[in-house]
Amino acid sequence: MNVICDKQLLVEAVGNVSRAVSAKNTLAALEGVLLRAQDGRLYLTGYDLELAISTAIEAKVLAPGEIVLSARIFLDMIRRMPSETISITSDEKMLTLIKGSLTEYTILGIPASEYPELPAVNQTTEISLPQAALKNMINQTLFAVAVSDSKPVHTGSLFDIKGGELNVVSVDGYRLALRREKVAFDSDFSFIVPGKSLSEVAKLLRDEEGDIEIAVSKRHIIFKAGSYNVISRLLEGEFLDYRAAIPAGGQTTVKISTRELIAAIDRASLLISDNIKSPLRLKFEGGVIKISCSTAIGKAYDEITCQQTGDDVEIGFNSRYMLDALKASECDEIQLLINGALSPIKLVPLEGDSFTFLVLPVRLKSE
Template identity: 55%
Template sequence: ELIFYMKITVERDTLLEAVSNVSRAVSAKSNISALEGILMKARDGSLFLCAYDLELGISTSISAAVEIPGELVLNAKLFSEMIRRMPSQKILIESDEKLLTKVQCGVIQFDILGIPATEFPELPNVNDSEQVEIPQNVLKSMIDQTLFAISSDESKPVHTGSLFEIREGSLRIVSVDGFRLAIRTEPIGCEKELRFIVPGKTLSDVSKLLADEEEPAQINLSRKHVVMGIGGYHVTSRLLEGDFLDYQKAIPTDQVLDVTVNTRRFIECVERMSLLINDRLKSPLTLQFDEDRIKLNCSTSIGKSCDELECKAAGEKLKMGFNNKYLLDALKASGCDEVRLKINGALAPLRILPPQGENFLFLILPVRLKNE
């Protein structure tokens, strides 16, 4: 039997936070109006909210005073804007048998038409699944340090996500877009062997939900889907299928030059040089590695710029060209005061590593300089 009546009271701030977070999974444009909405189910003192665009679903439950249990779908954009513009008080939501829904806060009242809950698609079931736990802050830093290298090229869909590889007690996240590669590794004390690819959009939404604390996030895995439990939220996403790049083969093992440099100074230097580069005026940054300094040059049709940066270098002197944005993305993602650059030749990829160890590795392909 379908129950369409619903009458609940809920705190505005709690509701707004929940609605804002689940709204990330609302379909932007869909010919199914339920997909542009949020499913709400009121039962025994709680209100369950869910949005799902058939690829990504986000759901949560908040406490509510439920007078009459029921369920319906309300347009997400309209509903969240209404709640956002209401004062911090209790909000009454009441629906009749025709799904005409009253949303009331003090003297403010809206009447909007809901959509039957039966039109809302069911989330995929991930019950008989593998489960892994990771502290939220660790997972957040791993995602944030590898997001920048995810490909946006739909012709190779498998690279529009990041590879998660769990083996020998550690988790490794790998992103690649053809010009650069980012790898981040952390021990997580899990003895399973798992390998799956999560879409980039899911990861950027997951990162926003993850807190900077050691509370664990749960990752449940089935063949085609992953469900991440974060705080009171469940994020359900389809996985990407296909052959991910054999990234181990892409990483050079030798080097002819090893450089240590202050990250912030390097970023400031590259940003200054980049003033002459824009989407119309693409030109590589030239880096000349000498004994204790890096000389940077750039020339476009607007003009020329040059700068120098102190460093500690051991090995050959090299001159290389790089895409300024790729260099900046990697340096900003490093999160270290200093980084090590390892290079195997003027046309070999640049490896960016932390001063000690290899808990991250960023790889950037150089640009071939003219008249080389």
Template identity: 25%
Template sequence: MKFIIEKGPFQTSLGKIQGIAERRSTIPILSNILISGEKNNINIVATDLEIGVMEITEADNVEKGAICVPARKLYDIVRELSEEQVEVQQGENFWVSIKAGKSVFNLPGVDPQEFPNFPLIEGTAYFNVAASALLDMIEKTVFAASAEESRFNLNGILMEKVNKEKRDYFRMVATDGHRLSMIDKELKSTLEKGIIISRRGLTELRRVLGDGETEVAISLKDNNCIFKTERTIVVVRLLEGEYPDYQQVIPKANDKHIVIERKEFIGALRRAQVIASEKGEGVKFSIRKESMEIRTGGPDVGNVQEEIKIEYQGDPIEVNFNARYLLDVLNIMDTEKVQMELKEELSSGLIRPVDGEAYLYVIMPMRL
């Protein structure tokens, strides 16, 4: 195999797959990438057997074949090259040469036949979603999924089709048992039932969508979810098991509605977190007409209190929440004001944007 390629696109494509190939594994082949070529393209593939990524990149003088080389080493070499044109060629015993200008590198490769097969994607029915819409949905849910590998069903994000007022919506839900994030977009999908996709899988997809893609085609095949853009294919193995009944977690009777300036709220919480981070992140909120007092601390770490203006005319109430959980959601929202909906001290709180976007965030109370 042989091909000539511009350094910039080659480095970009290699960079995108590093997060997959670099994962520690007891299977050495998985630290390698497979590069195959035909006509005017090369396909760069990485997998950890749960997530697979294929980058399709234009190249010149492509001779059909395949090579399998260490992912990190090849990326480091290409990144440091001073010339813009790179020539890659397979030698004997799977060795690979990389030439650019007067620089010549030789890398030991492995037999491409040992590399795991990339799932076949032909013959699948896709539905299309605007990349910006899907990226927004991922941003507003993935942070709330559990990072604990043992909680495998909470370690994923639920994707499903729902119907509201005779309109179809695409929904994503994430929870770690302490909070829940849910967003709906009015998008058509062919999902017949809900599926659970790993947090890592959507994190890798987010990296791809952040590169100027305009549309994503989504499909299901052989217990995999396939995301396809013009130049990238991401295949994520679905998580098995039942997702929790999240509807039972969403409060339905929170009648105390507080409207808060989002940026002012973020600033006050960040200052409180300086102390709260040493006290399990817990912060007390004392809410009364037009005012919210935020305080936290103790005799061993000091204390802080701050008052901010709010829009509220109801009865006084005090609640305790995790400051970091609040900051996580406020930082990914983009409205000037947010609405916090409460019921009583030990009830879950609900946060949603004031602009009417179909997004909500549930946060469980804390005992201080």
């Protein structure tokens, strides 16, 4: 293989596909990036047997061929090159020369034949939606994806399409995040995408105009965004019935500046850490939110005003979970709906129903 390409394009492409590369694997080829040069393009792939990211960049192909190079070392080398173009030449013994201006490295590659084949994704259902919308949907629900494997199906987000509306749902046993968006799709169907895969897809999506094409088969999904293809396995299992889990209405309704509430919870949480756990108390009383916490270090108290209708109520919760939900709302003002001290706090926008976040309460001991 002998190929010459633009340094910036190569660094960006290798950096992006490397995110699907195994850091440590018994199969050495999976720690590398597969390079294939042909027809005026250099094709690059990273794959860890669960997630694959591939792309292609324009290149001057002097001799077609393919090789696998260590992702970490290769990326470090090309990043440090002083030139604007880089040449990659490998011989039949897999000895590879990477050269830019007067700087050159020689490393041993791995035959492309040792690289596992990507899964074939057949008989797909295809949907399309704006890149910016999907990026926003992922970012507003990813925080509630479960990190423990106690229920593997909840380590992903449910994509549920019903009646021309796409609902993306994440749940981890302590909170729930739901984001809705209209889609031009008539059939009803659902699938569950691993959180890790969605995190990588979100990094590749752009805020500007342009659609992402999604092709879903029985076991895999392909996201086609710009020049990138992301292939991920799907999770199988019974996802939580999220429609039944979301309580209706609220005996207490509170409208509040999101920024003010985040700042107040932040201040009161200074005495809480991973080692010193304690619930944060929120007392909604006549248009004032009284925020307090008590730990082995000491006590904190703060209060802010709000627009309150309905009963006064005191509720306890994990401060980090509440902060995650407030930050994910991405709106200036938010509405809290509460059905008593032992029911989840429901966070919704002032208008519409684009998102619903639930944070489960923590039972408070009486002072």
